[in-house]
Amino acid sequence: MKKKVLILGGGSGGVITANKLKEIMGDQLEITVVDKSAEHTFIAAYPWVGFGLRELPQIRRPLVALQRKGINFVQAEVLAIKPQENKVETARGEFDYDYLVVSLGAEVMPSPVAGATAPWFEAGALQLREWLRQSKGERWVVGVATPFHPCPPAPFEVAGMLDFALTVKGLREKSSIEMFHVNPAPLIGMGPVISHAISKILARKNVEFHGEFQLAEGGDGRVTSKDGRTLEYDRLILVPPFAPNKVVRESPLAGPNGFPDVSPVTFRSKQFENVFVIGDTVNPGLNLPPAGVVVHYQGEYIAGVIAAEEKGSYIGEPFNAVAMCIMDFGDDAVLPQCDFTAMLQGKGMPSCGVMAQGRSVRLAKMLFESMFFATMF
Ligand SMILES: Cc1cc2nc3c(=O)[nH]c(=O)nc-3n(C[C@H](O)[C@H](O)[C@H](O)COP(=O)(O)OP(=O)(O)OC[C@H]3O[C@@H](n4cnc5c(N)ncnc54)[C@H](O)[C@@H]3O)c2cc1C
Numbered sequence: 001m002k003k004k005v006l007i008l009g010g011g012s013g014g015v016i017t018a019n020k021l022k023e024i025m026g027d028q029l030e031i032t033v034v035d036k037s038a039e040h041t042f043i044a045a046y047p048w049v050g051f052g053l054r055e056l057p058q059i060r061r062p063l064v065a066l067q068r069k070g071i072n073f074v075q076a077e078v079l080a081i082k083p084q085e086n087k088v089e090t091a092r093g094e095f096d097y098d099y100l101v102v103s104l105g106a107e108v109m110p111s112p113v114a115g116a117t118a119p120w121f122e123a124g125a126l127q128l129r130e131w132l133r134q135s136k137g138e139r140w141v142v143g144v145a146t147p148f149h150p151c152p153p154a155p156f157e158v159a160g161m162l163d164f165a166l167t168v169k170g171l172r173e174k175s176s177i178e179m180f181h182v183n184p185a186p187l188i189g190m191g192p193v194i195s196h197a198i199s200k201i202l203a204r205k206n207v208e209f210h211g212e213f214q215l216a217e218g219g220d221g222r223v224t225s226k227d228g229r230t231l232e233y234d235r236l237i238l239v240p241p242f243a244p245n246k247v248v249r250e251s252p253l254a255g256p257n258g259f260p261d262v263s264p265v266t267f268r269s270k271q272f273e274n275v276f277v278i279g280d281t282v283n284p285g286l287n288l289p290p291a292g293v294v295v296h297y298q299g300e301y302i303a304g305v306i307a308a309e310e311k312g313s314y315i316g317e318p319f320n321a322v323a324m325c326i327m328d329f330g331d332d333a334v335l336p337q338c339d340f341t342a343m344l345q346g347k348g349m350p351s352c353g354v355m356a357q358g359r360s361v362r363l364a365k366m367l368f369e370s371m372f373f374a375t376m377f
Pocket residue numbers: 008009010011012013014034035036037040041042043044045046047076077078079103104105106119120121150151154245247278279280281290291292293294295325326
């Protein structure tokens with residue numbers, strides 16, 4: 001009988017791992033992806049939906065298409081992970097496995113400010129588009145109230161794209177854009193070089209940045225920080241709080257802070273050695289950024305780790321803790337590259353630099369999106 005690989009989540013990590021395992025192992029393993037949604041969403045493109053560059057069907061693919069490649073797909077909500085029994089409970093029954101890969105992402109929590117939204121999910125992207133459609137010139141605030149959220153660069157991209165979108169509509173002179181953030185300076189976690197480059201872009205775009213803004217309360221057109229600063233707005237784009245995925249948080253895989261305790265070398269659970277956890281479900285707990293580029297490398301890498309166990313040895317992709325992220329500001333773009341190896345080892349800050357800047361860099365992000373869909377589905 002073939003060994004079973006059960007992959008929870010048909011998001012970035014899930015489809016990358018499934019494809020890579022299939023490529024390496026062919027029909028030697030039975031690979032099954034489980035997701036509550038019928039479709040994969042390329043989440044990084046939600047801001048593009050908000051700014052009218054994409055429609056929802058363009059950023060989605062039916063997960064059943066994986067079956068053409070011989071990868072099983074089951075549409076079902078995962079209810080419980082039972083690693084002591086090598087079983088997973090879903091709304092469509094129980095599944096057993098020889099290897100379990102968990103890539104269930106992060107969970108969006110309710111926004112702390114009523115009426116705020118963000119293009120971090122479908123409703124937020126559509127709401128932003130509606131706000132722009134109705135815009136006549138407003139006070140916009142883009143806020144980040146929690147240190148943990150998928151894609152730390154994205155709020156800065158959204159502020160930059162907002163500037164360009166309002167310019168195109170002829171409304172920039174009548175509008176203001178301010179940003180608040182828990183951190184003292186833009187992307188300071190990526191070091192001074194990146195922080196300076198992004199600060200310059202925000203300044204050029206007349207986006208006023210308010211750092212160390214710990215949100216105390218908000219609503220009725222104003223947000224107030226714990227140290228008493230107040231920003232007034234007509235439209236609030238607030239990145240929602242996120243938590244490690246609930247099913248994982250409530251499973252025996254969870255560590256004390258909710259993130260699973262996995263090896264930073266193989267991404268194997270330290271308690272259950274046939275279980276791997278990758279992506280936004282685990283990365284903040286490993287000091288890695290919750291970013292698609294990181295889970296991409298992790299998915300390809302663990303496919304090789306599983307293949308090595310099955311074949312006796314297999315030299316696959318190395319895990320590359322070097323992440324590139326193309327930041328799209330609409331009329332400009334920046335390509336930062338960061339080496340997170342020291343952070344992963346608990347030995348210090350990432351080493352980052354700006355690899356490229358300019359409007360043409362946006363094309364690379366669009367090319368990546370096309371390549372992703374072409375190779376995964
Ligand atoms: C606005 C925004 C912009 C971004 N931009 C970039 C970028 O430019 N570059 C970059 O590298 N990264 C970017 N990211 C981050 C990137 O999208 C994530 O890091 C990546 O998608 C994480 O992959 P994952 O597999 O961990 O989770 P996800 O891709 O979120 O996949 C999780 C999957 O699990 C499923 N699921 C969850 N719970 C259950 C359950 N109980 N039962 C069944 N299925 C379940 C979900 O339906 C989903 O399909 C961005 C993120 C956002 C929000």
